[in-house]
Amino acid sequence: MTQPQTRRRVLAALGTAATGGLAGCASVFAASEYDVGMRTQAFAPETLRVEPGTTVVWRNTSTRGHTVTAYEDTLPDEAAFFASGGYESEAAAREAWQETSGGRLETDDTFEHTFESPGQYSYVCLPHEEGGMVGTIIVEA
Structure with missing residues (x-):
C-alpha cells in the first residue's frame, strides 16, 4: 500500500469515528417540544418574546x-409568580x-408557565x- 492510500484510510476512519462520537452529543429533543432549553449554565434562548396568553415550556436539555425561579421584584404589576x-x-x-434542592428539574424534565x-x-x-x-421572557401584545 502506498503512503497516500494509507493516509486516506486513516483520515476516513478518523472522520467516521468523529462523526459517530458527535452524533451522541446532539440533543435528542426536538426544539418544537419546548421553548427554552437549559444548557450546562445557560438558558437557550436567554430572551424569548411571546404574546399574552402564551404558555412557555422550559426543558432541561443538559445533564x-x-x-x-422568577425574580419576584422584577415582575410586572398583577403578574403571577412562577417557579x-x-x-x-x-x-x-x-x-x-x-x-432539599426543591424545584430541581432533572434531564428531560419540563416546567411550564402561562404569561398573561x-x-x-x-x-x-x-x-x-x-x-x-438568567433569562428573560418579554410579553408584548
Whole structure:
C-alpha cells in the first residue's frame, strides 16, 4: 500500500469515528417540544418574546439539575409568580432549594408557565445563579 492510500484510510476512519462520537452529543429533543432549553449554565434562548396568553415550556436539555425561579421584584404589576416546584414566592423557592434542592428539574424534565400580563419577566436557575444562568421572557401584545 502506498503512503497516500494509507493516509486516506486513516483520515476516513478518523472522520467516521468523529462523526459517530458527535452524533451522541446532539440533543435528542426536538426544539418544537419546548421553548427554552437549559444548557450546562445557560438558558437557550436567554430572551424569548411571546404574546399574552402564551404558555412557555422550559426543558432541561443538559445533564445537570436546574430550576426556573422568577425574580419576584422584577415582575410586572398583577403578574403571577412562577417557579419550578410550584413555590408561591422567590423566598420560598430559595429556601426549598437550600434545604432539599426543591424545584430541581432533572434531564428531560419540563416546567411550564402561562404569561398573561404584558411586560418583562426575569428568572434564574438558583444553583447556577452565580454563573450567570438568567433569562428573560418579554410579553408584548
